[in-house]
Amino acid sequence: MSLFKRSITELIGTFWLVFGGCGSAVLAASFPELGIGFLGVSLAFGLTVLTMAFAIGHISGCHLNPAVSVGLVVGGRFPIKELPAYIIAQVAGGLIAAALLFFIASGKPGYELANGLASNGYGEHSPGGYSMAAGFVSELVMTTMFILIILGATDKRAAASLAPIAIGLTLTLIHLISIPITNTSVNPARSTGPALMVGGWAIQQLWLFWLAPLLGALIGGVMYRWLGKEEN
Numbered sequence: 001m002s003l004f005k006r007s008i009t010e011l012i013g014t015f016w017l018v019f020g021g022c023g024s025a026v027l028a029a030s031f032p033e034l035g036i037g038f039l040g041v042s043l044a045f046g047l048t049v050l051t052m053a054f055a056i057g058h059i060s061g062c063h064l065n066p067a068v069s070v071g072l073v074v075g076g077r078f079p080i081k082e083l084p085a086y087i088i089a090q091v092a093g094g095l096i097a098a099a100l101l102f103f104i105a106s107g108k109p110g111y112e113l114a115n116g117l118a119s120n121g122y123g124e125h126s127p128g129g130y131s132m133a134a135g136f137v138s139e140l141v142m143t144t145m146f147i148l149i150i151l152g153a154t155d156k157r158a159a160a161s162l163a164p165i166a167i168g169l170t171l172t173l174i175h176l177i178s179i180p181i182t183n184t185s186v187n188p189a190r191s192t193g194p195a196l197m198v199g200g201w202a203i204q205q206l207w208l209f210w211l212a213p214l215l216g217a218l219i220g221g222v223m224y225r226w227l228g229k230e231e232n
Contacts, residue, residue, distance in 0.1 A: 074221025147220025
């Protein structure tokens with residue numbers, strides 16, 4: 001499969017993740033009386049990855065996340081020369097999803113972009129008012145564990161057919177833990193789309209949602225490469 005086709009597949013998959021996950025937060029989380037809340041949003045993010053893993057995993061690997069792509073490079077599962085194309089496609093998919101979500105959300109009278117469009121944030125822009133340091137550590141640890149689980153679940157010695165379920169449930173769990181802290185990123189592409197639409201504070205705080213997940217990806221990749229290495 002050509003790199004171009006795989007990159008377009010990553011764009012589509014990341015679009016679905018951001019549109020489905022952030023869409024559930026923006027459109028359905030607090031809908032009067034029938035809102036899905038944090039649990040519903042967490043499930044929505046997990047389900048986007050689960051469904052895409054089955055749909056496109058055999059085409060592009062279903063990274064949908066620059067941090068995952070970096071973690072797979074460090075873990076020896078993905079060629080570094082293809083990394084830029086995947087990251088560009090993922091960010092583009094996230095931006096398209098955020099733009100479409102804003103268009104839909106703005107169709108409701110009284111909607112304001114200042115509500116955040118499910119942007120990630122810390123300090124006064126954290127759902128629970130958590131500090132920058134708390135947000136950084138949360139994103140770092142959550143991404144490290146995410147990469148460890150992805151590498152483990154997709155290891156040739158693991159049950160490959162169950163990998164999408166393990167990965168989808170992991171992302172659900174990560175959201176259940178950390179939505180109150182940062183609105184949960186662990187994915188720079190997911191953060192970038194809404195931030196570019198909202199502008200202002202969301203762009204100013206975007207650095208954390210690139211730096212912490214990418215560092216977490218490096219740590220997770222190195223850890224699994226050592227832990228999973230077969231000894232003679």
